[in-house]
Amino acid sequence: MDALLLQILNGLDKGGAYALIALGLTLTFGTLGVVNFAHGALFMLGAFCAVGMNELLTISTKVKDESITFFDAFKEVPILEAKFPVIGPIIVDYSVPIAILFTVPIMLLIGWVMERGLIRHFYKRTHADQILVTFGLAIVIQEIVRHYFGANPIPQLAPDVVAGSANIGSWVGLSDNVVYPWWRLIYLVFSLLIIGATFAFLRFTTFGMVVRAGMQDREMVGMLGINIQRRFTIVFGLAAVCAGLAGVMYTPILPPDYHMGMDFLVLSFVVVVVGGMGSLGGAVLAGFLLGILQSFASMTEVKAIIPGIDQVIIYLVAVAVLLIRPRGLMGRAGVMED
Amino acid sequence: MNASTLSRSATSDWVLLALFSAAVLTMPIWLAPFGANYPDLMQKFAIFGVFAIGFNILFGLTGYLSFGHAAFLGVGSYTAVWSFKLLSMNVLPAILFSVVLSGLFACVIGFISLRRSGIYFSILTLAFAQMSYKLAYSVLTPITNGESGLQLSLNDARVLDAAVGIEVTRSLPTPNLFGLELRDEAAFYFCAVVLILAFFIALRIFRSPFGMMLRAIKSNQTRMAYTGFNTRPYLIWAFVISGMFAGLAGSLMAVTDPLAGAERMQWTASGEVVLMTILGGAGTLIGPVIGAALIKYFENILSAFNAGALNRAFEALPDSIQPFVVDTVGLFVGDGWHLTLGLVFMLVVIFLPGGIMEGVRRIGGMFRREDRASVPNRSTAPGAAIDSAG
Numbered sequence: 001m002d003a004l005l006l007q008i009l010n011g012l013d014k015g016g017a018y019a020l021i022a023l024g025l026t027l028t029f030g031t032l033g034v035v036n037f038a039h040g041a042l043f044m045l046g047a048f049c050a051v052g053m054n055e056l057l058t059i060s061t062k063v064k065d066e067s068i069t070f071f072d073a074f075k076e077v078p079i080l081e082a083k084f085p086v087i088g089p090i091i092v093d094y095s096v097p098i099a100i101l102f103t104v105p106i107m108l109l110i111g112w113v114m115e116r117g118l119i120r121h122f123y124k125r126t127h128a129d130q131i132l133v134t135f136g137l138a139i140v141i142q143e144i145v146r147h148y149f150g151a152n153p154i155p156q157l158a159p160d161v162v163a164g165s166a167n168i169g170s171w172v173g174l175s176d177n178v179v180y181p182w183w184r185l186i187y188l189v190f191s192l193l194i195i196g197a198t199f200a201f202l203r204f205t206t207f208g209m210v211v212r213a214g215m216q217d218r219e220m221v222g223m224l225g226i227n228i229q230r231r232f233t234i235v236f237g238l239a240a241v242c243a244g245l246a247g248v249m250y251t252p253i254l255p256p257d258y259h260m261g262m263d264f265l266v267l268s269f270v271v272v273v274v275g276g277m278g279s280l281g282g283a284v285l286a287g288f289l290l291g292i293l294q295s296f297a298s299m300t301e302v303k304a305i306i307p308g309i310d311q312v313i314i315y316l317v318a319v320a321v322l323l324i325r326p327r328g329l330m331g332r333a334g335v336m337e338d
Numbered sequence: 339m340n341a342s343t344l345s346r347s348a349t350s351d352w353v354l355l356a357l358f359s360a361a362v363l364t365m366p367i368w369l370a371p372f373g374a375n376y377p378d379l380m381q382k383f384a385i386f387g388v389f390a391i392g393f394n395i396l397f398g399l400t401g402y403l404s405f406g407h408a409a410f411l412g413v414g415s416y417t418a419v420w421s422f423k424l425l426s427m428n429v430l431p432a433i434l435f436s437v438v439l440s441g442l443f444a445c446v447i448g449f450i451s452l453r454r455s456g457i458y459f460s461i462l463t464l465a466f467a468q469m470s471y472k473l474a475y476s477v478l479t480p481i482t483n484g485e486s487g488l489q490l491s492l493n494d495a496r497v498l499d500a501a502v503g504i505e506v507t508r509s510l511p512t513p514n515l516f517g518l519e520l521r522d523e524a525a526f527y528f529c530a531v532v533l534i535l536a537f538f539i540a541l542r543i544f545r546s547p548f549g550m551m552l553r554a555i556k557s558n559q560t561r562m563a564y565t566g567f568n569t570r571p572y573l574i575w576a577f578v579i580s581g582m583f584a585g586l587a588g589s590l591m592a593v594t595d596p597l598a599g600a601e602r603m604q605w606t607a608s609g610e611v612v613l614m615t616i617l618g619g620a621g622t623l624i625g626p627v628i629g630a631a632l633i634k635y636f637e638n639i640l641s642a643f644n645a646g647a648l649n650r651a652f653e654a655l656p657d658s659i660q661p662f663v664v665d666t667v668g669l670f671v672g673d674g675w676h677l678t679l680g681l682v683f684m685l686v687v688i689f690l691p692g693g694i695m696e697g698v699r700r701i702g703g704m705f706r707r708e709d710r711a712s713v714p715n716r717s718t719a720p721g722a723a724i725d726s727a728g
Binding site for chain 1 (some may be wrong): 401403423448453454456458460461462464466468469472473475476477478533605606609613615669673674676677679680681683684687688689690
């Protein structure tokens with residue numbers, strides 16, 4: 001029972017990441033009609049926002065090391081800690097949450113630039129062309145990040161206050177040995193909040209209403225006199241923000257490295273396809289479902305029965321869904337069914 | 339149909355084949371100024387040329403974008419190495435079994451994937467490629483030896499060799515063609531011959547009614563169905579053929595270097611062959627080979643331009659701007675060659691979707707003004723959709 005709870009939490013946690021990324025992907029596909037293979041790169045950029053913020057906050061200066069009296073030794077101390085001995089370390093410690101605040105405008109800007117500069121010209125072209133050009137863009141972004149940050153994973157730390165584990169066993173009534181890292185719980189709550197905010201935005205604002213109408217029938221919206229093209233940039237920016245936030249929050253869990261975009265890209269496409277391309281609820285649902293499935297498949301008992309199942313279960317589910325019900329769990333009937 | 343396809347005849351095809359063979363077989367000579375005439379690189383040109391030709395038969399002719407061909411490359415490699423271990427160091431059984439096995443594998447995957455089209459097909463092949471890769475690393479390690487890769491060893495069975503009476507040597511044997519050891523130059527010529535054969539097969543497919551059907555599928559598959567043609571067998575055959583080419587390329591990789599690793603099966607390796615085909619020109623005959631050669635050239639030569647070589651190259655510049663120039667150019671060469679590749683690829687897809695061959699055709703078109711009155715306007719001709727198929 002303990003293991004079960006842990007696996008469910010693990011699955012929900014991973015599922016939160018998948019759901020957030022898939023949400024952005026299906027938003028671009030449903031509204032803009034663009035298949036964006038650079039979405040994984042946006043996730044990676046979000047993660048590297050955290051890395052960059054950390055480097056910014058820990059710009060160091062040489063300070064005399066008092067503990068070594070033998071000779072004059074200097075150690076590197078972040079300027080913030082040196083100038084502000086009380087509040088400096090706190091700021092450095094909270095670099096990930098601060099990065100979250102700054103990720104939103106940064107990702108909005110990046111999404112705006114991407115849409116204006118590139119994606120806009122590919123609305124009329126075939127899906128294959130969109131895939132190819134965004135694939136090229138993903139490679140370019142990946143290489144730029146690798147040039148500036150190096151090829152090694154750069155671990156980021158959660159703030160000290162949440163760096164430990166929560167005693168969830170005692171909350172639920174199980175044994176006290178069942179613990180789960182605080183940050184992962186926060187991540188789960190946070191991803192649910194972002195998903196909720198996106199849905200609220202789409203449902204309760206006029207802008208969101210226009211976007212939803214555009215997802216249903218773009219031509220009709222144009223005929224009603226609404227210039228939906230102008231809203232595309234903002235939608236793309238929103239999708240980029242979703243991916244970026246998923247990335248920046250994920251850094252304490254998985255050390256960011258330049259290749260993580262491509263790894264998550266395949267998974268996010270699988271999630272979108274299982275949920276139904278163009279269906280927002282489907283993407284979220286499929287994200288959580290596949291996260292939990294993958295978690296259960298990596299339990300040792302399950303692996304004993306069918307070895308290697310944890311690696312391939314997601315792809316098997318994708319193949320099954322694509323063959324049996326191509327519109328996905330919650331896709332609209334007739335969308336992209338051949 | 340553009341002028342070149344109308345005026346083709348059997349003679350012009352043979353001329354093309356002869357020219358191509360001559361160019362490939364004399365590669366050690368004319369590649370010398372580019373610094374690319376060492377056997378390892380030329381073998382890679384040939385191997386990835388075969389891979390790209392096969393992929394082009396699927397993507398260039400039918401328009402179906404598959405991200406799963408790296409799996410067939412991997413299957414070909416592993417089969418070849420297992421043939422080296424179990425049967426004989428002779429390359430012919432290895433290649434034969436590789437092609438057959440990857441063809442079977444492609445049949446299974448193609449049968450499932452081709453039930454959908456467009457982006458769903460791409461994602462299906464992507465899923466299968468990732469599945470094969472993950473399985474090769476985890477569950478199938480008895481067959482694939484996981485991360486360490488499959489290697490030859492001295493006490494391999496090599497049944498056929500023992501039956502014929504070839505004795506076990508002290509060091510690891512090299513693949514041979516009935517006794518002719520395939521190292522360096524010999525291996526390159528072997529790969530070159532295979533490339534020429536592959537080109538010949540692709541040429542015949544392009545000019546055959548089968549190739550015509552594939553092009554028709556690309557232009558409008560629904561209409562094909564309405565006129566009574568069952569498109570599925572053609573698609574499956576195209577997929578299997580391209581899978582067999584991929585397996586052939588994989589076996590050649592094992593012939594030149596008897597080591598098979600699972601990293602060849604990652605979907606990003608499939609992305610590499612997509613890059614090669616698009617860069618050269620999808621749907622053309624020579625385009626994929628050119629694309630493959632260019633990308634492999636970039637990979638090996640451009641990535642060797644480290645800071646030292648750059649400094650030497652720009653020695654003539656005044657000292658004030660030399661570091662600046664070296665730094666800027668250094669972003670795009672050496673370790674940053676992937677960046678150059680990505681940028682070039684994006685530029686090609688945005689501005690020149692037909693690849694290098696389209697560029698060549700456009701430049702040739704600028705010089706061929708006399709026929710403008712007689713050739714109908716291309717963009718409105720009904721065959722414009724098929725036009726890009728070359």
